Amino acid sequence: MRRLVGSFAIALAAGLVLGGMTHLAIVLAMPTLAGNSAYDRHAAALAPGETRLLTEQADDGGVPFADPAVAMAVCAFDITDAPLRVSAPMPEGFGSLSVHGRDGTVLYSVTDRTAVDGVVSLIVMTRQQHDEALATGRGDEASQELRFVSPRMQGLVVVRALAAYPSGLPEARERAAAMECMGEAD
Known part of the structure; x- marks a missing residue:
């Protein structure tokens, strides 16, 4: 027993x-x-270089439970062939720009404190593209641009603009929607 x-x-x-x-x-x-990730939804709906202003309603592809005082815009990227140039005007209050991997992992993030003349300029590239830019002398020409060597080839760039007051939300949405994402080949 x-x-x-x-x-x-x-x-x-x-x-x-x-x-x-x-x-x-x-x-x-x-x-x-999971087959319905944020990257999958946005990459299928966005053309290369297109920026989309996100809304707080989850049923139209927006962000569920989003802060109503924060305007957000997104663009999808694929840096397999060429680096990505991002230019995002920052609001008067708080703003941020973040690079996310295809799986949603935050790879890089900056705030409005890094803005030069109210604009954050970022180049997202692979290690090989970075080394080529340095070898050809293009590494020194853009001293006011941030450079990020991404470990992932595909992902999303998200810009957030905080409206300090409800009356400032239209301006925050306008600034978030003004983000430009362009491949260097464009």
């Missing part, structure tokens, strides 16, 4: 450990396996 209870306890413990490991693996794999 004692041997039967011991065997049952070992089998139960092994089952719980195996079940826990399986559960953890499935939870961690879900973002990779």
